[in-house]
Structures are given as structure tokens and as C-alpha cells.
Amino acid sequence: MTAALEISGLNVVYGGAITAIRDLSLTVPERGFVGMLGANGAGKTTTLKAISGLLPFENGRITGGTIKLFGEPIQGALAHKLARRGMLHVREGRHVFINMTVEENLLAATFALTGRGAKRSSFDEIYALFPPLAARRQSYAGFLSGGEQQMLAIGRALAGEPRLLLVDEASLGLAPMIAREIFETLSRINREKGIAILIVEQSVTLALKHISYGYVLENGSIALEASSDKLADREMISKRYLGEAAEPAGV
Numbered sequence: 233m234t235a236a237l238e239i240s241g242l243n244v245v246y247g248g249a250i251t252a253i254r255d256l257s258l259t260v261p262e263r264g265f266v267g268m269l270g271a272n273g274a275g276k277t278t279t280l281k282a283i284s285g286l287l288p289f290e291n292g293r294i295t296g297g298t299i300k301l302f303g304e305p306i307q308g309a310l311a312h313k314l315a316r317r318g319m320l321h322v323r324e325g326r327h328v329f330i331n332m333t334v335e336e337n338l339l340a341a342t343f344a345l346t347g348r349g350a351k352r353s354s355f356d357e358i359y360a361l362f363p364p365l366a367a368r369r370q371s372y373a374g375f376l377s378g379g380e381q382q383m384l385a386i387g388r389a390l391a392g393e394p395r396l397l398l399v400d401e402a403s404l405g406l407a408p409m410i411a412r413e414i415f416e417t418l419s420r421i422n423r424e425k426g427i428a429i430l431i432v433e434q435s436v437t438l439a440l441k442h443i444s445y446g447y448v449l450e451n452g453s454i455a456l457e458a459s460s461d462k463l464a465d466r467e468m469i470s471k472r473y474l475g476e477a478a479e480p481a482g483v
């Protein structure tokens with residue numbers, strides 16, 4: 233079966249000099265739920281930006297390797313083109329349009345679909361996945377709580393009808409209960425809609441409950457990769473690769 237995402241020997245350089253990613257290979261199977269774990273500065277966000285075509289906006293460049301989306305080479309393609317091909321990136325930091333309502337945010341995302349079939353007119357499925365958004369569909373996104381903004385960021389990606397979702401630090405700064413809820417919804421999206429997901433996550437315990445396979449990054453390279461059961465068995469991974477801050481209380 234063709235993988236949703238297949239990265240082989242990726243190298244990324246910032247500013248023409250600093251190597252951020254070295255010889256990284258990673259696969260997300262079709263309908264898979266895969267995680268990238270690692271300490272601050274390991275290169276997780278850089279990897280996602282390399283995949284989704286955002287590096288040129290940050291003076292970053294892919295200097296080697298290949299990236300395939302459902303079997304098609306995509307390295308060098310820009311984000312809006314990739315969105316049309318079914319890959320959506322939920323960036324670190326919940327980038328929602330704060331001066332637009334929840335519904336308008338979702339509507340804006342359907343523009344990514346231009347050239348890939350009909351625009352959708354109803355967001356019922358998204359509101360069913362995230363009930364707090366349904367209750368606030370006419371509220372400005374800027375007035376939503378952090379958790380609701382994260383739901384909207386994911387909901388907006390779903391409005392673009394992805395086949396592969398990249399999600400960067402979905403739980404960052406959220407109360408453990410909300411973080412758990414968001415992960416459970418991501419699992420449902422994966423299971424019920426068959427959308428492949430690659431997540432980046434600092435909360436290792438939470439991530440390992442949901443992903444089926446994980447890669448641990450260290451200094452821009454894969455230090456360890458295994459099924460989530462095996463990773464969960466290795467108590468040393470959090471201490472050795474992720475530091476003490478990797479296990480927030482109550483998760």
C-alpha cells in the first residue's frame with residue numbers, strides 16, 4: 233500500500249549555514265497515526281515545515297532527500313498547492329483568524345479546496361466533533377479560550393478536506409483535561425474518517441496513548457523509532473531524549 237507520507241534522507245538548512253535536520257527518514261502509513269517526539273529544538277517543527285512547504289518563508293531550505301505524499305514527490309511545493317493535494321498543517325500556536333467568527337474561519341479554509349471539487353456548505357461534521365465550537369459559531373475566534381482556538385485550528389484544517397493532517401503541539405498550554413479531549417478527537421478523526429495524522433507532541437504520555445508508531449528526534453536526527461507500546465515500555469526515553477519537562481502532571 234502507498235504510504236500517506238514517506239520521507240527519505242531529509243536534510244534542512246537555515247540561513248544557508250545551520251543544519252537543522254540531518255538524514256531524517258520517516259513514514260506515515262495510509263490511515264496511520266504517527267508521532268514525532270523530542271526535546272525543545274530537536275527539529276520537530278522544522279520537519280513539519282519542510283513537509284508542508286513553509287520553509288522558504290523562514291529562510292530555510294531542503295538540501296537533500298525526498299518527500300512523497302501518497303507516492304508523489306512534493307519537496308519544494310508550496311503550502312497552498314499541497315493543501316489542494318490533501319495535506320493540511322495545523323501549525324504550532326493556534327493560528328486562527330481572530331477577527332473572524334468561528335464559522336467564517338471554517339469557510340475561509342474551504343478556499344484551499346479550489347480546484348479540488350465542490351466547496352462545502354455545511355460544517356455539521358466538524359461541529360459534531362467539537363461541540364464547544366457549535367455553541368460558538370457566531371463568536372469571534374479571538375474571544376475563544378485556548379482550547380477552543382485549538383479545536384478551531386483543527387476544525388479549519390478539516391474543512392480543507394485533508395487526507396493527511398500535520399499537527400504541531402496540539403496540547404501546548406492547555407489544561408490536561410482539554411488536551412486529552414483534543415487527542416481523543418484526533419483519534420476519532422483518524423479512525424472514523426481514515427485521515428492519516430502526523431503529530432508533534434511534548435506530552436509523551438498523552439501522545440503514546442493515541443499514536444501507533446513514534447519517532448524520537450534528537451539534534452535533527454531520528455534517535456529512536458518504535459511502536460508506541462514499545463516506546464511506552466522504555467521509561468528511559470523521556471529522561472534520555474526528552475528531559476524532565478516531558479511529563480506534565482495529571483496526564
Ligand SMILES: Nc1ncnc2c1ncn2[C@@H]1O[C@H](COP(=O)(O)OP(=O)(O)OP(=O)(O)O)[C@@H](O)[C@H]1O
Nearest residue numbers: 246250252270271272273274275276277278279290
Ligand atoms: N527560522 C529559523 N532560522 C534559523 N534557525 C531556526 C529557525 N527555526 C528553527 N531554527 C533552529 O532549528 C532547530 C530546530 O528548531 P525547531 O523549531 O524545529 O525545533 P522543535 O523540535 O520544534 O522545538 P520545540 O519543541 O521548542 O518547538 C533549533 O536549533 C532552532 O533554533
Ligand SMILES: [Mg+2]
Nearest residue numbers: 276277278324
Ligand atoms: Mg516546535
